[in-house]
Amino acid sequence: MRKFCSLILADGNEFPGQAFGMPAPRAVDLLPRRSDRKAAGEVVFNTGMTGYHEILTDPSYTAQLVVMTYPHIGNYGADDEWSEIGPEVGVDRLKIKCAALVVRSLHTGPVPEGRLRLEEFLSRHETPGLTGADTRRLTLHLRDQGAQNGVLISTEEAGASPVEKRLAMEYLAQFPPMEGSNLTTEVGTSDPAVYGPQGSPHLVMVDSGIKMNIIRELVNRGAMVTVVSDLTSRASLLAHKPDAVLYSSGPGDPAVLSDQIALIQSLFDVVPVFGICLGHQLISLALGAKTYKMKFGHHGVNHPVRDELTRKVFVTSQNHGFAVDEASLPSDVAVWFRNANDNTVEGIYHKTRNIKCAQFHPEAAPGPHDSSWIFQSFLDAIPRRA
Numbered sequence: 001m002r003k004f005c006s007l008i009l010a011d012g013n014e015f016p017g018q019a020f021g022m023p024a025p026r027a028v029d030l031l032p033r034r035s036d037r038k039a040a041g042e043v044v045f046n047t048g049m050t051g052y053h054e055i056l057t058d059p060s061y062t063a064q065l066v067v068m069t070y071p072h073i074g075n076y077g078a079d080d081e082w083s084e085i086g087p088e089v090g091v092d093r094l095k096i097k098c099a100a101l102v103v104r105s106l107h108t109g110p111v112p113e114g115r116l117r118l119e120e121f122l123s124r125h126e127t128p129g130l131t132g133a134d135t136r137r138l139t140l141h142l143r144d145q146g147a148q149n150g151v152l153i154s155t156e157e158a159g160a161s162p163v164e165k166r167l168a169m170e171y172l173a174q175f176p177p178m179e180g181s182n183l184t185t186e187v188g189t190s191d192p193a194v195y196g197p198q199g200s201p202h203l204v205m206v207d208s209g210i211k212m213n214i215i216r217e218l219v220n221r222g223a224m225v226t227v228v229s230d231l232t233s234r235a236s237l238l239a240h241k242p243d244a245v246l247y248s249s250g251p252g253d254p255a256v257l258s259d260q261i262a263l264i265q266s267l268f269d270v271v272p273v274f275g276i277c278l279g280h281q282l283i284s285l286a287l288g289a290k291t292y293k294m295k296f297g298h299h300g301v302n303h304p305v306r307d308e309l310t311r312k313v314f315v316t317s318q319n320h321g322f323a324v325d326e327a328s329l330p331s332d333v334a335v336w337f338r339n340a341n342d343n344t345v346e347g348i349y350h351k352t353r354n355i356k357c358a359q360f361h362p363e364a365a366p367g368p369h370d371s372s373w374i375f376q377s378f379l380d381a382i383p384r385r386a
Contacts, residue, residue, distance in 0.1 A: 004155040005130050007065070007102060008168040009043065010148045010175075013141060016159045017132030020106055021122025024130075024152035027160070027167035037063050037186065039128050040151040040171070041099035042178045044321065045069050045139045047300030050076075051366020052101070052118065056127070057083040059187040059209030060277065060319050061098035062251035063178070065150055066299075069139050071104040074118035077111030084365055086210035086248075087193040087227055096125035097187065097209075097251075100152050102138070106131035128152050146295045147321060149175050178321060179293045183252030184208045184230050184260075184278075192240070196224045201382045204242035206230050208260070208278050209250030213365035217375045218246075234263055244272040244354075244382045247279030249361065254281035254291050254322055261286045268353055274378045275357035277320055283357045284348060290328040294344075297321035298360075301367035304340035305347075305360055313340055316360035317367025323359070324348070354381055 002018035009015075024039050041063040046055055049070045055061065085095050101122065106129070111117055122129050130152055142148070149172050155164055187209035196219035203223055205215070208230040218225050226240050230250075237245065245267055247260075254261075264286035267273050275283040281291050298318040306313045324345040326335065337347030337358060349356040361367065362374040 002131075004158050005128075005152060006155050006160045007043070007130055007133060007138070007150050007152055008160060008165060008172065009150045010172045011145065012169060014160055014165065015102070015130075015133045015138050016155070017130045019128065019154060020119045020131050021101070021129035022126045024100070024128040024154045027153045027164040030151065030153070030167060030171040038099055038126060039153075040175055041065050041149065042147050042321070043067060043142060043150040044147050044297055044299050045142055047302060048366055051301060053078045053082045053121070054084045054366045056096045056098055056101065056121075057085045058211055058319060059085055059097045060211075060249050060251050062183045062186055062209065063181065064098050065100040065102060065152070066098050067102040067135055067138055067142070068104075069135060071135070072107060073103040073105070074107035075109070075111070077115030078118055078121035079115045084211040084213060086207055086212055086215070087189045096122065096127045098127070100127060101129045102133050102135060103129070103131050104133065104135040142296050147178075147297060149177065151175070179253055180256060181252045182256045184250050184257065187250060188229055189227055190229055193227045194224070195219050195227070197222065199224055200385050201243045201379055202226065202241065203244050203246050204228060204237055204240050205246045205248055206232065206237070206260075206279070208248050210248035211361070211363060211365060213363035214248060214276060217363050217372060218379070221376055221379055223379060230260055234266055237263075238270070242271055243385070244274060244378070246378065247273070247275040247282055247357075249277035249279065251278070253293075254278055254285060257282060268355060272354035272382055274355075276363075277359060277361060280347065280357035280359045281322055281324060283355060284324040284329070287333055287350070287355070288328070288330050289333070290325045291322050292325055294321055294323050298339070301364070303360065305337050305371070306340050308335050308338055314370035315368045316362070316371050317364045318360045320359060356381065
């Protein structure tokens with residue numbers, strides 16, 4: 001029989017259920033400054049029907065508890081070949097980056113041969129899960145009230161006692177919000193890693209929490225990709241002699257990454273600069289724009305985006321809680337893509353410089369491949385060597 005477990009939100013709402021994966025901490029064991037990024041973090045909902053393995057291993061979900069809106073999760077198991085965590089050369093980290101997984105109904109039956117059951121995969125990577133939760137009510141609450149911090153706790157009974165809830169609330173009261181958090185130091189590689197054939201075009205990819213499918217998409221199109229830490233200096237980055245620099249996706253608040261923003265500014269007139277997700281936000285900030293925290297963000301595989309140049313609409317995979325403030329864009333920057341649901345900025349390009357970027361995930365994994373052509377557009381924008 002499964003042990004009792006509850007998700008406690010910062011606003012006092014509780015969502016009880018049963019535990020799976022690594023056991024969640026007891027309320028009495030929550031430490032005032034606990035920072036291991038497991039069991040507690042910002043609670044967000046993801047609308048994807050599949051792709052839970054890729055979601056769990058996406059570094060952009062660092063310090064977030066992911067709620068799956070699709071009710072039945074885990075029926076096809078987990079396979080390490082699907083993992084999206086980047087190279088992380090020189091470090092030893094868990095493959096699952098999110099703080100916890102919350103589902104309505106966990107599949108507990110058999111899975112295809114050679115795969116792990118989802119529960120076993122979470123246990124192996126020290127991540128707690130909650131099943132049996134009313135994820136519909138939770139999703140509607142987050143949609144109406146906005147994403148907020150929460151913590152999973154093991155409980156003695158079905159539902160937290162007044163003491164357990166009080167301790168959880170006291171813990172959440174001092175837990176850092178996503179806004180203002182620099183999480184890039186917790187993800188990414190520490191040493192350079194090279195992928196693809198030697199030669200041209202050569203992209204240096206700055207890793208702030210990259211997904212492996214970004215690398216695969218570029219290599220499959222004939223590019224050489226050198227992945228470097230986002231702590232790499234300008235001199236070290238340019239020593240790789242890139243034909244272009246691409247800033248990756250990643251977690252946290254882009255506005256606090258002042259060193260990365262300054263470095264990007266110094267590259268604008270040296271090499272073409274591209275970006276995806278967090279990279280898009282950093283480039284926008286480097287151009288003089290501002291970013292803001294969204295109410296509940298975009299997390300899923302069914303977000304329609306319109307290309308403002310062609311007026312075509314395509315479906316995209318997304319995972320971001322911050323967006324670029326369109327009103328703050330300088331006059332020499334134009335909106336390339338726009339979200340068809342809420343009109344938020346989903347991509348920009350510079351009118352005279354070789355700078356372009358996308359907020360969504362053209363590499364999918366999980367999600368549709370409608371926007372994978374963007375990788376070729378990046379490569380086509382690189383001047384060929386003489």
